[in-house]
Amino acid sequence: MRHRIAALAGAVIAGAVLNTAIGATPASADVRGFSVRVTAPDDFTPGAAAKTVTAVVTSENRRCRKVRFALLLRSRVDPEQVRVTRVEDDGPFDTTSTTEGTTTTIVDDALDPGLSCRGRTVTGRWQVAFAGPDGGDVQFEVRAFDEQDTLLTAAGAAAGVEGAAGEESSPTPSPPPTSRRLRPRRRRRRRASRPARRTSPRRPTPTPRPRSSPTTCRCSGPV
Template sequence: MAATALAAAAAALALPGPASAVEPGFAVRITELPATFGAGAESRTLTVVASTDRVRCQKVRWSLVLRVEGSTLDQVEVDRVEESGAFPVRVQSNGDTARITDVNLDPGQLCRGRTVTARYRIAFDDEAGTGRVQFQPQAFDAAGTLLQQSSGQSPVVGQQPAATESPAGEAEPTPTPGETRDSGDASIDGGGEATATPEPAESDDIGAVPASATGDGPSLLGPGLIVGAVLVFLGVALLLRLRMRTRGTPGHGAMPTGFHPGR
């Protein structure tokens, strides 16, 4: 791509500055002007046409004055193109303004009923800012006399800056149950002093599980089992003793072991 970086100015041209008057019988019109330019977008084409009502034909040298607002010249690339391809140019720059002038005369011939056309492909790089670009195409004859000029402008849409996170946008930690978080304006009625979280009232403990059921207090199961075992043992011993006494009571003999028929 034979692009011309406008910040790199070439040697001064042997052309006069903007003239206060132009030659009669010539006209310069911008026939193709981009509605807008986008930073980082593809190049757009600016087309300029010169015409005359003079009988005598002559050659034309094109010069384009370009001025940027919101961007810098090193963020602009310009191609001067013809049907055969890129056309060599020279560049002069001063601040936010550049002049791009053909090194050679235009290949066409400017005559009555015949026009001469200049085309420029213009692009802005990714870092270009939002603003506008102004164009002033000029047609000179071979001797450097300004024949006619025109003007136009287009807006430039720059890339939007990346969104930056502010400290206020940082996620706040989620408080755990029972934890009090200071919001920075802890109290409206307390003169700016943070108010402590109130302790639960005694009525909040109604229906609480007894300590003995949760395993936190002493258990009565062990002593109860021991006492029960002792009582059972004593009961069995008492029953055995009563049975022994019953067997040893007089009048209660042993049952006969045989049968004796009557005589």
């Protein structure tokens, strides 16, 4: 019975933190002296094994605090293709998640087993996988809250998902050349051009004169 009450109370608190986590974008730390470093793989391959996103919280305050993590995942990839599992050393850690638009928020149902103190870190880990076939950019943001749901610190990291949206078709290779032997072309010998003959100007043909017909003289006297 106690376990059920604790689980129910954790879910209620997680819902309140969930509303707080969604409210501010991007988040700004409410408490000085806290910081978080988020590391994520450069890229994810759809259908491949899950990869780990890690958040390490450090504190410079004398007062120690319990931490509750919230992971915000922003991407145009279909949320149905995303698999996120919060893990601790002893296995999966219960969470509550919701999706609004392109943002999916995963909040711990319970406080992290660790304790954030000066010189002592608290680490949160998430196993993230993509089923595909969509691809694109992914933004991870981790927010750390204390037991009073006060935002302590926040930070993020970016990654990419390979997929149909980012693939480029490879050029089709050209067919190999055929092994036909090419016959050498015969060179045609060009005959040397002969110099043009010099032609002397033609003389004009004389026009023949008309011959005069003999005249008959009829004379009255002696010839």
